[in-house]
Amino acid sequence: MKRLCTICARGGSKGVKNKNIRPMMDHPLIAFSIKQAKQSGLFDCVAVSSDSKEILEAARKYGADLLIERPVQMATDESAKLPAIQHCVSEVEKQLKVTFDTLVDLDATSPLRIVEDIQGAVELLERKQCSNVITAAPARRSPYFNLVELNTKGFVQLSKKLDQTIVRRQDSPKCYDMNASIYVWSRNALHGANSVFYEDTMLFEMPEERSIDIDSEVDFMFVDFLLNQKRDLYETLFL
Template sequence: MNRICTICARGGSKGVKNKNIKLLLGKPLIAHTILQAKKSGLFDVIAVSSDSKEILAAANQYGADILVERPPELATDQAAKLPVIQHCLSLAEKKTGRSFDVIVDMDATSPLRLIDDIAQSVQLFEESPDADNLITGAPSRRSPYFNLVEINHEGYASLSKKLDKVIVRRQDAPECYDMNASIYIWRRETLLNSTTVFQEKTLLYEMSEERSIDIDSELDFEFVSFLATKRGGLS
């Protein structure tokens, strides 16, 4: 089965300036995800998509196989994720002259994943032939059935989701997860024909909260730096 790893990293960043090339443990942030993909031994090709020459240069330095220049319309704050992955796949297939059965997209801003997470999520997906795609997530701290609320049009709060029976303990509520933006896996045809991440048959691979921080602020970066140092490295 042919597999490609896509890593899509935009140059602009509001929360952390130049975060995809900010140094973490002495390497640009994006380098850790590239090295994880390489060390997993799972991919025929690793493709990095970016609108930033600096990010693409770093990706080249750390061993990405294909560099994809992202067009401006896919590099705005409003640009959705799926068209970016679709564009990256299309360009990678043109450059290699081959088609990929499984696309594994990994976010550079979620570097605390383990190589085992990559391997086990791919295994789960490929051993589930009816699944359309796979996402990763961690058990949620808040439950829409117990302590996650919404404000209605009259300004009053109520639970986001209600059950027929009243939940008095969070442990009795249905299990819920926070998406952690770490790993997304797609079958080629599903990806190319999709406009949303959630499909009829979307699998979830569970990761611990400690491995699920997605860097969106300077504080997130500090947390990731602390945990990565404590662990003794990332890749």
Template sequence: MILSSICARGGSKGVKNKNLRMIAGRPLIAHTVQQILDSGLFEHIAISSDSDAILDAAGKAGADILIKRPDELATDTAAKLPVIQHCFQQAEATTGKTFSHLIDLDATAPLRAVSDITAVADLLKQPGTTNVITGAPARRSPYFNLVECDENGVPSLSKAPKGAVVRRQDAPECYDMNASIYGWTRAALFDQASLFEPGTRLHVMPEDRSVDIDSELDFQFVEMLMNARQQAEGADHA
């Protein structure tokens, strides 16, 4: 049995109250709740937040496990993994069920498709997989046009290629983590020391489904794309 979770803190410096801000006709967090419901993969949707307003909005959207986050896990410096672990444990305590896997979705990445959620679930169930991350093809490459400076200020490529790379297309494929979906087996969630292990797998998403809202410009861009999608869907059904 797979648990779905959304961890959404009330405080936000880049975009004030972004998880509750209206976008394409509903609060931002409601879009991710609806995607989880539309996937048909989960019996439960757990929400972890320090904000009663966020928990209320998520509950109205269809989430059924509402977890008030402890103060020590709601600071600007709190790491995300302990928050997710706490959410998982509280969901099991609330339901009395033992979950074999967890898929955590970020409310600030609402452009994902339901097919992305199902693809992560399929990857997570493959033999040898411990966890799944999502990413998009990178615009910049450490083998070609990403540089670092040494102590003398001299720049060089961040990662030396094995051979001559004269075009970005000739460099090894690289991906930007898009923070959209994370998946873990139960054991990996609590025992894995790093996000990157031999059992880690990557689900690749296109750039237009990979925007994570971290600024007002991001919000405006995502809103434009979501409104355009709604208009296109409306035209298709006309």
């Protein structure tokens, strides 16, 4: 069983400038994902894809096995991430002349995950032999109870209705917030895919406190606070 980990990090972030190499706990943000992948012991190769020389240099410094230059057209504000992952996988397989069985992408802006989350998501895919696994946390709002939208007349209604009235959120169907932290695919599923959802997509649950994705300055400050609250745990990545 051969496994590849990709970490795709473009240089043109607008919400938080240079966030992928911005220092956090004295290390560039992308370093957390590289070190977590390495410490998991799962991967034959950890590859970082970027359009930024600064990001690729930071990735080299923190132990990435391969550096993949992302094409400019895959690194715009409008670019989807999935083609960048597919490009990275294709380039790694071409360079190493290896075909990987399990493909994992770690989001560089989700440093709060722990090694056991990566191991658990990969184990779930390989045990269930499904197309892919996504990670998510229990949702704080339920479309059946307290998540609302405006209808065509401009009036408020629940986003999803059930036949029976729900009077407690705990009684509504379980819902989850995708945290974009870890994606796991079988090779056949990733090849040619244009969505992360398949008929047999499975979910690996992570707690809310490990599911924050940095997309704003407030996110960055909050994640930095949480990392420092468990500094002893995360510092072990860099020993």
